[in-house]
Amino acid sequence: MNDNQLLLKVRDLKTYFFLEEGTVHAIDGADFDIRRGEAVGVVGESGCGKSVTGQSILRIVPNPGEVVEGEITFYRYEKRDDGTEVQEVVDLTALDPRGDEIRSIRGGEISMVFQEPMTSLSPVHTMGQQIMEAIILHQKVDEDEARRRAIEMLRRVGMPQPESTVDSYPHQLSGGMRQRGMIAMALSCSPSLLIADEPTTALDVTTEAQILQLMRDLQQDLGMAIMFITHDLGVIAEMTSRVVVMYMGKVVEGADVDTLFYDPKHPYTRALLNSIPRLGHDKSERLESIKGVVPDPYNLPPGCPFHPRCASFMPGVCNVEEVPNFVIEPGHTARCFLYAD
Amino acid sequence: MKAYIARRFLYMILLLVMASMVSFIVITLPPGDYLTSYIMRLKAQGQDVGLDEELALRRQYGLDQPYYIQYFKWASQMLRGNMGRSFEFNRPVWDVIQPRLGMTILVAGVSLIFTYVMAIPIGIYSAVRQYSIGDYVFTVIGFAGVSIPNFLLALVVMVFAYRTFGTSIGGLFSIEYVDAPWSLAKIQDLIKHLPVPIIVIGLSGTAWLIRTMRATLLDELHKPYVQTARAKGLKEGKLLAKYPIRVALNPIASTVGWALPGLFSGQTIISIVLDLPTIGPILLRSLMTEDMFLAASTLFISTALTLVGTLISDMLLVWLDPRIQYT
Numbered sequence A: 001m002n003d004n005q006l007l008l009k010v011r012d013l014k015t016y017f018f019l020e021e022g023t024v025h026a027i028d029g030a031d032f033d034i035r036r037g038e039a040v041g042v043v044g045e046s047g048c049g050k051s052v053t054g055q056s057i058l059r060i061v062p063n064p065g066e067v068v069e070g071e072i073t074f075y076r077y078e079k080r081d082d083g084t085e086v087q088e089v090v091d092l093t094a095l096d097p098r099g100d101e102i103r104s105i106r107g108g109e110i111s112m113v114f115q116e117p118m119t120s121l122s123p124v125h126t127m128g129q130q131i132m133e134a135i136i137l138h139q140k141v142d143e144d145e146a147r148r149r150a151i152e153m154l155r156r157v158g159m160p161q162p163e164s165t166v167d168s169y170p171h172q173l174s175g176g177m178r179q180r181g182m183i184a185m186a187l188s189c190s191p192s193l194l195i196a197d198e199p200t201t202a203l204d205v206t207t208e209a210q211i212l213q214l215m216r217d218l219q220q221d222l223g224m225a226i227m228f229i230t231h232d233l234g235v236i237a238e239m240t241s242r243v244v245v246m247y248m249g250k251v252v253e254g255a256d257v258d259t260l261f262y263d264p265k266h267p268y269t270r271a272l273l274n275s276i277p278r279l280g281h282d283k284s285e286r287l288e289s290i291k292g293v294v295p296d297p298y299n300l301p302p303g304c305p306f307h308p309r310c311a312s313f314m315p316g317v318c319n320v321e322e323v324p325n326f327v328i329e330p331g332h333t334a335r336c337f338l339y340a341d
Numbered sequence B: 001m002k003a004y005i006a007r008r009f010l011y012m013i014l015l016l017v018m019a020s021m022v023s024f025i026v027i028t029l030p031p032g033d034y035l036t037s038y039i040m041r042l043k044a045q046g047q048d049v050g051l052d053e054e055l056a057l058r059r060q061y062g063l064d065q066p067y068y069i070q071y072f073k074w075a076s077q078m079l080r081g082n083m084g085r086s087f088e089f090n091r092p093v094w095d096v097i098q099p100r101l102g103m104t105i106l107v108a109g110v111s112l113i114f115t116y117v118m119a120i121p122i123g124i125y126s127a128v129r130q131y132s133i134g135d136y137v138f139t140v141i142g143f144a145g146v147s148i149p150n151f152l153l154a155l156v157v158m159v160f161a162y163r164t165f166g167t168s169i170g171g172l173f174s175i176e177y178v179d180a181p182w183s184l185a186k187i188q189d190l191i192k193h194l195p196v197p198i199i200v201i202g203l204s205g206t207a208w209l210i211r212t213m214r215a216t217l218l219d220e221l222h223k224p225y226v227q228t229a230r231a232k233g234l235k236e237g238k239l240l241a242k243y244p245i246r247v248a249l250n251p252i253a254s255t256v257g258w259a260l261p262g263l264f265s266g267q268t269i270i271s272i273v274l275d276l277p278t279i280g281p282i283l284l285r286s287l288m289t290e291d292m293f294l295a296a297s298t299l300f301i302s303t304a305l306t307l308v309g310t311l312i313s314d315m316l317l318v319w320l321d322p323r324i325q326y327t
């Protein structure tokens, strides 16, 4: 497997919600790549469109939301009997969101772990029933075999007594155990991409550390790519090798982890990094919070959505023109006129 | 689970005892008793009833004793399956009620089934296709159904039927079958007569249940677990049936029992308007004539049927929803 092989390419993605009060531009220009086996972090403040990005990839954006523009290219790799691999290219935005093709990708090749382990599992089905359903849907196995695999998967994610928890209902399990169950379900069909939408936000710190460790191990064992959605830069540093920063539905900067932390370019990324405490800094030094407020999603300012809060605001430029993506160096992009050449 | 059912059964028996007391107290509340109103009617017809005669009658009926003794007499008879005598019909209460009880349960049962069979699919449709034309149409019908009093609807339907078909649609049987023994033809006749009372009795419940089903399902449709199921790659229809509809049906199916009191009371009025042979008209009549054992027994039976229905629906809930503990 070649590390540089593309798995997912997102270009100029736009997903809007058409509400009575107006149109919410939940995603308004997202560009990023995910390579095979790679862990990519997606960070940004609450409401910037991280979850909707995940939903757009799977084409499960809830009503009245719609992917209105852009491309999501998914590269499928299939092993032939003679050992060679064939590549197939699918544009996910072109698929019927209820059609067979996207449904075979959902849960089979791209799966998702959600933010809320408490409410993301059906309250009236056992853990086993919910995992087996995914297995039977995507693999040609009978019920007994599916159950065996579900138990095996639960064991793999560190669920205590998988033989009995397989028959437990979610309300009988702790938050951490439910999230392990969710992960088992998501990984049960060996997807090539796992979208993890803040999988540890609802958990306590100890459980969070265990789940993160587990996901790292599984990623290595199974060789899958992870799109790790979070607002926690610490988790990003720990879990991912590349990062995408989102602000108001736009990907404002993309770089590998080290570059992003040590040489951030976009003023928003800089502000975001300044707002987290760092080891080695003087404790008396005040943390800066980002000044200004997040703009009203129904009335986005023209130009760069960050300009009303930006320290390097250039009047007549930033508040006028739509900002394109500028390449700073290969693998490092920023949506900011400071880097126009 | 067994302990839960046993406990629920005990509660039910306790409630039944209380219901019997309340039924009895309700009957004794109005001033006077059966004899006062009976003698008044006799006097109105020009007959003279002396004080001695009245006292003798009073003793004969046991009405000279305090209420609590009357109650215990009645209650101990009830335990032996004897509901006492109806003053007015001068027959055992059971003989008066029994032929009507079957019809009561039939009409209530079919109304209940009608309500659920109509309301659940319509509610599901309205939620899944929220704000569609169909949803609006059902919403309008639903509001009409909730707000039109059902006796008014009964009158309107009767007038309408009389004008168009020239027949009276009251009752559950055509005249020639009323006293006829059961036969296939009689059953067919019954089936022909059922729809109007069923619709009239069931409409407001149906309308209410459509709103509840729609609201509950709309709530569930946006829960994260539905998205989880969608992210697995399930077909949309199968997914809806297996997850949100299944969850939304739990409270609906298990509150079947709550619909019973409404059905019984609605049925009483409708039975009078539409002249149905149920226990409703008997209850009204016995209350007016202060025929105490008949009235108390009829009230008690209605309450008992409601309690049994509630017990069944509570067990349904436990069976349907694993989150509910049987404690």
Ligand SMILES: Nc1ncnc2c1ncn2[C@@H]1O[C@H](COP(=O)(O)OP(=O)(O)OP(=O)(O)O)[C@@H](O)[C@H]1O
Residues within 6 Å of the ligand: A017, A019, A024, A025, A026, A044, A045, A046, A047, A048, A049, A050, A051, A052, A053, A062, A063, A064, A065, A231, A297
């Ligand atoms: N079902 C929906 N209906 C209407 N608007 C929605 C819906 N889902 C998301 N949005 C809007 O889309 C925008 C992005 O939401 P999203 O859930 O992607 O945020 P997020 O980055 O995941 O935030 P968080 O960190 O809080 O999870 C928000 O402005 C939100 O109001």
Ligand SMILES: [Mg+2]
Residues within 6 Å of the ligand: A050, A051, A052, A115, A197, A198
């Ligand atoms: Mg989110």
